[in-house]
Amino acid sequence: MQNNELANRVIELRNRKGFSQEFLAEESGVSLRTIQRVENGETQPREDTLQRIAKGLGVTSEELIDWKLEKNNSYLALLNSSALSFLFFPVLGILVPLVMWISKKNEIHNINKTSKEILNFEITWCILLFLTCIGFISINFYRVQTASYITPSLLLNPIIFWLIICFLYLFNLVIVLYNSFRLKAEKNVLYFFRIPFLR
Template sequence: MKNTDLTKKIKELRAKMGLSQGELADITQLNLRTVQRIENGETEPHGDSLKRLANALNVLPNDLIEWTEKEDRGLLVFLNLSALAFIAFPLMGVIVPLTIYMLKKDQVKNINETGKRLLNFQITWCLLIFLSYILFFCLLFLHLDIPVHLNIGAVGAPEVIILGAILYYGVNGFLIIFNAIRSYQGKQVIYQPAIRFLR
């Protein structure tokens, strides 16, 4: 984004609220010179300064700054692909994207929606995998009676659970790559099924 666009946006919002630069500096607890430099296009607010300005002007940081498609798409693709860390350990498919999401959530347009959908899906997926593991070990080591309806031909319940886990991994990997491509194309991601832990 060009500095002139940000300058114009901040000035317009400040004027609409009837605030002087000094009053905006007081509300945001930023130095008056910092506010002046931002409005003159000499510097761009990032991180905490951006959040403070957005809060003072009653807008979201994403509304205050419109990021370019290239920046937006590149980070969103990276965010999606970071979930492939589940291959090393299922919980890593949550931890790695969550870290990226928390670091960039107020800096890139559309990252909030993409991040929440991805994380909701990964958390749901992890729960299903861990429940499958628990069920598998209960059946295997506790020698629990296997209900007849879980048997498929010569394949018993433990085998069905193993095949289910392989299917879970395959679907997860496919959806991550599918949604990374959708993010690159500027489309909204589709992660289903997912429980909405993050709203």
């Protein structure tokens, strides 16, 4: 983002709230000189400074920098659909959207929030898939180790394992497709099953 664009945004928000530069400096916990330099377009503030100024203005840092970013729901839908690469290999569902996010970070409106939601979901899904595989192997290993003799009925039925794996893949597929349709309809993604690793 250009310094002048950020400067205009800070001035606009500060004036809208009726804040003086001194009051904004006090609210955000940065020096008056820093506020003046940002508003004059003399500097590109560090991430922590940007977050403090945004907090002082009562907005998020994304709202502060996203105001003039390109709106491109088609790219967001494509980014979301790229998570379908998990069908080829689970970790690709994380890596492909991550690369797409990094390549357009801070260029497209709402890309940071959308990308974090997608990645949080895919990371959570990969962990669940990994734990399912480890759990199945561990239970069978334990049963073999504690049994005096091995019979086929001693091992957990692999059909159960494959049913769980198929369910996990189908669940991921449905959720990704559902959110692709939401993005094409200009709505935000809705990944309700995820651990917020990226905030």
